[in-house]
Amino acid sequence: MARQEKKKDVVIVGLGWTGSIAGIELAQEGLDIVALERGHDQSTVPNFEYPQQIDELKYGVRLKMMQKPSQQTVTVRRNDGERALPYRSLGSFLPGNGVGGAGTHWNGLNWRPQEVELKLRSHVRDNWGEQIIPEGMNLRDYPVSYDDLEPFFTQFEKVAGISGYAGNLNGEIREGGNPFEGWRSEDFPMPPLPTTYDSAKFQEAAKAMGYHPFPASAGIASTSYVNPYGMQMGPCNFCGFCERYGCYQYSKSSPQTAILGALKSMPNFEYRTNSEVLRVELAEDGKTATGVTYWDEAAQEEVFQPADIVILSSYQLNNVHLMLLSGLGEAYNPLTGTGTLGKNYAYQMNGGVSMFFKDAEFNPFVGHGANGMVIDDFSISQNDFGAEGFIGGSYWRSGTFNGQPIRNMPLPKGTPSWGAGWKEGIGEWYGHAMSIGSHGSHMAYANNHLDLDPTYTDRHGRPLMRMTFNWQDNDLKMNQFMKSKMEPLAASMNPDIMQAGFKDIGAQYDVRPYQTTHNTGGHIMAENAQEGAVNRYSQTFKAHNVFAMGAGNFVQNTQYNPTGLVGGLAYHTVHAIRTQYLSNPRPLV
Amino acid sequence: MTDLPGYPSRRSFLKASAAGAALSGLALPASAQQQPQPVSLDEYQREYLNADEWAFIMAATARLIPSEGDGPGALEARVPVFIDRQLASDYGTADDWYMEGPHDPNAEPARGWQTPLNPAEVYRQAIPAFDAWCQETHGAAFAELSPEQQDASLTSLQNGDVALAGELREFWGLLLSNTKEGYFADPQYGGNHGMQSWVYIGFPGARAAYREWPERHNVKYPLGPVSISGERA
Numbered sequence: 001m002a003r004q005e006k007k008k009d010v011v012i013v014g015l016g017w018t019g020s021i022a023g024i025e026l027a028q029e030g031l032d033i034v035a036l037e038r039g040h041d042q043s044t045v046p047n048f049e050y051p052q053q054i055d056e057l058k059y060g061v062r063l064k065m066m067q068k069p070s071q072q073t074v075t076v077r078r079n080d081g082e083r084a085l086p087y088r089s090l091g092s093f094l095p096g097n098g099v100g101g102a103g104t105h106w107n108g109l110n111w112r113p114q115e116v117e118l119k120l121r122s123h124v125r126d127n128w129g130e131q132i133i134p135e136g137m138n139l140r141d142y143p144v145s146y147d148d149l150e151p152f153f154t155q156f157e158k159v160a161g162i163s164g165y166a167g168n169l170n171g172e173i174r175e176g177g178n179p180f181e182g183w184r185s186e187d188f189p190m191p192p193l194p195t196t197y198d199s200a201k202f203q204e205a206a207k208a209m210g211y212h213p214f215p216a217s218a219g220i221a222s223t224s225y226v227n228p229y230g231m232q233m234g235p236c237n238f239c240g241f242c243e244r245y246g247c248y249q250y251s252k253s254s255p256q257t258a259i260l261g262a263l264k265s266m267p268n269f270e271y272r273t274n275s276e277v278l279r280v281e282l283a284e285d286g287k288t289a290t291g292v293t294y295w296d297e298a299a300q301e302e303v304f305q306p307a308d309i310v311i312l313s314s315y316q317l318n319n320v321h322l323m324l325l326s327g328l329g330e331a332y333n334p335l336t337g338t339g340t341l342g343k344n345y346a347y348q349m350n351g352g353v354s355m356f357f358k359d360a361e362f363n364p365f366v367g368h369g370a371n372g373m374v375i376d377d378f379s380i381s382q383n384d385f386g387a388e389g390f391i392g393g394s395y396w397r398s399g400t401f402n403g404q405p406i407r408n409m410p411l412p413k414g415t416p417s418w419g420a421g422w423k424e425g426i427g428e429w430y431g432h433a434m435s436i437g438s439h440g441s442h443m444a445y446a447n448n449h450l451d452l453d454p455t456y457t458d459r460h461g462r463p464l465m466r467m468t469f470n471w472q473d474n475d476l477k478m479n480q481f482m483k484s485k486m487e488p489l490a491a492s493m494n495p496d497i498m499q500a501g502f503k504d505i506g507a508q509y510d511v512r513p514y515q516t517t518h519n520t521g522g523h524i525m526a527e528n529a530q531e532g533a534v535n536r537y538s539q540t541f542k543a544h545n546v547f548a549m550g551a552g553n554f555v556q557n558t559q560y561n562p563t564g565l566v567g568g569l570a571y572h573t574v575h576a577i578r579t580q581y582l583s584n585p586r587p588l589v
Numbered sequence: 590m591t592d593l594p595g596y597p598s599r600r601s602f603l604k605a606s607a608a609g610a611a612l613s614g615l616a617l618p619a620s621a622q623q624q625p626q627p628v629s630l631d632e633y634q635r636e637y638l639n640a641d642e643w644a645f646i647m648a649a650t651a652r653l654i655p656s657e658g659d660g661p662g663a664l665e666a667r668v669p670v671f672i673d674r675q676l677a678s679d680y681g682t683a684d685d686w687y688m689e690g691p692h693d694p695n696a697e698p699a700r701g702w703q704t705p706l707n708p709a710e711v712y713r714q715a716i717p718a719f720d721a722w723c724q725e726t727h728g729a730a731f732a733e734l735s736p737e738q739q740d741a742s743l744t745s746l747q748n749g750d751v752a753l754a755g756e757l758r759e760f761w762g763l764l765l766s767n768t769k770e771g772y773f774a775d776p777q778y779g780g781n782h783g784m785q786s787w788v789y790i791g792f793p794g795a796r797a798a799y800r801e802w803p804e805r806h807n808v809k810y811p812l813g814p815v816s817i818s819g820e821r822a
Binding site: 050051052054055056057061062063068069070073076083085086087088089091193194195196197200235237238239240241248360361363365366367371403404405406417418419420422423424426427430431455456457508509510511512 | 652653654655657658659660662680683684685686687688689691693696698699700701702703740743747765768769770773774775778786787789790791792793794795797798799800802803804805806807808809810815817819
C-alpha cells in the first residue's frame with residue numbers, strides 16, 4: 001500500500017529546464033506545486049564550486065553528473081530484426097541527473113529553429129513536391145509556426161540570458177548577424193562574447209568564400225545580467241569547463257542560474273529530490289490523471305502524489321518511458337503506422353574537419369561551450385533538396401570549447417595511439433589544432449522508434465525502454481554534402497595537415513563514442529490523436545490534465561541544438577495553461 | 590598581465606606562479622617540488638592489484654607511454670598507482686553501470702559494454718590470459734619480455750590477434766584508456782605526478798580563468814599548471 005501525500009494543484013515530474021519553467025510560471029498563478037526529481041539536489045554553491053568542479057576525470061570521464069545506467073537506461077538495436085542490448089555504460093548520449101537536469105551540464109548552444117524547419121513537409125511539397133520524400137521517412141509539419149512561438153523564444157532567451165547579435169530584427173537583415181535566421185522581435189539580451197583565434201580564422205576564410213559568418217547564439221553571459229525573475233549572471237571567464245560540468249561562476253545559463261533561486265523562494269512551491277516517478281495514475285474513465293506514484297528513496301517506499309495537473313518534464317527518453325508505462329497513448333507500430341508513443345524518435349547528424357597548424361597557438365583550454373563563429377549558408381532554408389538528393393541541412397561552427405587532455409587530444413591521422421610515437425605526437429600537436437563542426441538535422445523514420453523492451457527491467461521491475469535506431473541514407477547524404485563543401489573551406493586556410501570525419505552511406509549506429517545528447521521525438525506534437533501524442537500545447541490527447549514537455553515534442557529534429565526550441569515550446573505551453581486551461585480544464589484546441 | 594576584476598587573490602597567484610615564486614595568497618599554496626615525495630612504485634601499497642598484476646601493469650604502461658624522449662613516461666607519472674586506485678573504486682566495480690543479465694559478450698563491439706564482468710574483473714581475468722599467450726608466443730610472461738617483444742605483444746592485443754574470451758574483449762581498450770587517464774587526470778587520483786604531463790603539453794590544469802585571453806590571438810598562454818589541491822608546476 002503506497003503512502004499518500006496531500007493533494008497538490010500541480011505535480012511536476014523532473015526539475016530541469018521545462019520543469020523549472022512550469023514551476024515558476026504556474027507558481028505565479030498561486031497554484032500549490034510540488035516538483036519530484038529523481039536525482040539529487042544541486043546548486044552552484046556548494047556543488048559546482050571552484051576548484052572541485054574543474055575535474056575532468058570525475059565529471060568529464062566518469063560522468064558523475066549524469067544519469068546512472070544502474071538506475072535508469074534503455075536497450076538499443078539498429079533495426080527491428082536485431083535483439084536489443086542494454087546501454088550499460090554511457091557513451092553516445094548523456095542524460096543528466098539531479099536538479100537542473102541536462103540544463104546544468106550542457107554547452108549553452110541556444111538556437112531557434114528556422115521558420116521552414118517547423119513546416120518542413122509543406123516546404124518540401126511547395127518547392128519540390130512530395131515525391132522527393134524517401135520511403136520510410138515520416139516527414140511532418142509542426143502544429144505550431146515560428147510566428148506562434150516567436151514571443152516565447154524571446155521570453156526564454158531573456159530568462160536564460162543568451163548572448164548574440166540579431167541578424168534579422170523584425171525583418172531587417174543586419175550585417176554581422178545571421179541573415180538566415182527567423183525574425184526576432186528584439187535583439188539578444190546580451191551582446192556576443194569575444195572571438196577566439198580559431199573562430200577568427202574561420203570567420204575570415206568563410207567571408208572570403210562569400211559566406212555569412214556570425215557569432216554563435218550562446219547561453220553564456222558576456223556581461224553581468226539580471227533576468228526577468230531577478231536572477232543574476234556574471235560574465236564568462238572562458239574557463240573551458242561547460243559541457244559535463246556545472247558552471248562555478250554563474251555564467252552558463254541553467255535552471256540554477258536562471259530560475260531555481262527565484263522559484264525556491266516562492267512559498268507555494270516545494271520540491272522533493274531522490275523521488276523517482278514510476279507511473280502516472282489515470283482515473284477510472286482513463287480520460288484524466290489523478291496524480292503520480294513515485295519511489296521515495298529515503299523512505300524506500302512507493303508514494304502516491306495526487307494532483308489536478310501533471311507536468312511531465314523529465315528528459316525526453318524518460319518522458320516517453322513513463323508515458324509508455326502509464327498507458328498515456330498507444331505504442332507506435334512501424335508496420336501499421338498506428339499508435340503514437342515512441343514515434344519519430346530522432347537524433348542529430350554531425351561531422352567535422354580538424355586542421356593542424358604547426359606554428360599557431362590556439363590555447364584550446366580558453367573557451368566555452370557555445371564559443372565561436374557560425375555559418376548557416378548550408379542550413380535547411382538554403383539547400384536545394386531536389387538538386388542535392390537529401391532533405392536537411394546543418395550549421396557550421398568553429399570555436400575552442402575545452403582543452404581537457406583526456407578527451408580532447410586531436411592528432412593527425414597516422415599518429416600511433418600509444419608508445420613513443422603517441423607521446424611525441426601529443427607534445428607536437430596539443431594546442432596547434434582547430435576544428436570546424438557541422439551540426440546537422442536528423443529526420444524521422446519508421447525504423448527509428450521507441451517501445452518497451454521484452455527482456456530487460458530496471459530496479460523497480462519495470463521494463464526498460466527499447467530504442468530502435470540506425471543512421472539513414474537521407475541524413476548520411478546530407479553529411480557527405482557538408483563534407484564536400486567544408487573541405488575546400490578548410491583547405492583555403494592552408495593548414496599543415498587536415499582531416500575530415502563525416503559518417504558515410506552504410507554507417508551503423510555505434511553506442512560507444514559520444515555523439516550528442518539531442519534525443520528527440522517519441523511524444524510528438526500533432527493536430528490529432530492519430531498522428532501524435534500531444535497537441536500544439538504539449539497537452540496529451542489521452543488525458544487533458546497531463547502535459548508532456550521537452551524535445552519529445554519534436555516531430556523531427558532540427559539542425560540546431562534543441563534547447564531553444566524546448567524553451568520556446570515550454571513557455572508556449574505554460575502560457576496556454578495560464579490563459580486557457582486553468583479557468584476551464586479541457587482538451588485545448 | 591592585466592587585472593582580473595574580482596579575483597585579486599587569483600591574480601597575485603598567477604603573478605607569483607609566473608615569476609616562479611614559491612608562495613602566493615592562496616590558501617593551500619605548495620609547489621610540486623615542495624610536496625613530500627610519495628613512496629617509490631616498488632614500495633607502493635596496492636589497493637586492488639596483486640603482485641603479478643602489478644608487475645604486468647608496470648611493464649605494460651611503461652610501453653604504452655615510454656620514458657624515452659620528451660615528456661614523462663607512464664612510470665614517472667605514476668600511472669600504475671592511478672590504475673590500481675581506480676580499480677579499487679566504484680569505477681572498478683561498475684557501480685554506475687547497468688550490469689543485469691542476460692549478457693551477450695560476443696555481440697559486435699558497436700553494441701557497447703556487454704560483458705558480465707566489471708572493469709576490475711576484466712583486468713583480473715585478462716592479465717593471466719594475456720600472460721599465457723605471451724608465454725606461448727614469446728616464451729615468457731609479458732613483464733619478462735624484452736621491450737621489443739612487449740611492443741609486439743601489445744600490438745597483437747590491439748589488433749585482436751590474441752585469442753581472448755568475449756568477456757575479456759574490452760581489455761585492450763580499458764588498458765589504453767585507463768593509462769591515458771592516469772597520465773592526464775588531476776594528480777589527486779594518484780597519476781600525473783607533479784602534473785608532468787600537463788607541463789609537457791602546455792595544459793594549465795585547474796586554472797580555469799582566462800578572462801583576458803580570448804582575444805590574445807596566436808599568443809601562447811605562458812603559465813604552468815595548477816592542480817585542484819593547489820599544487821603548482
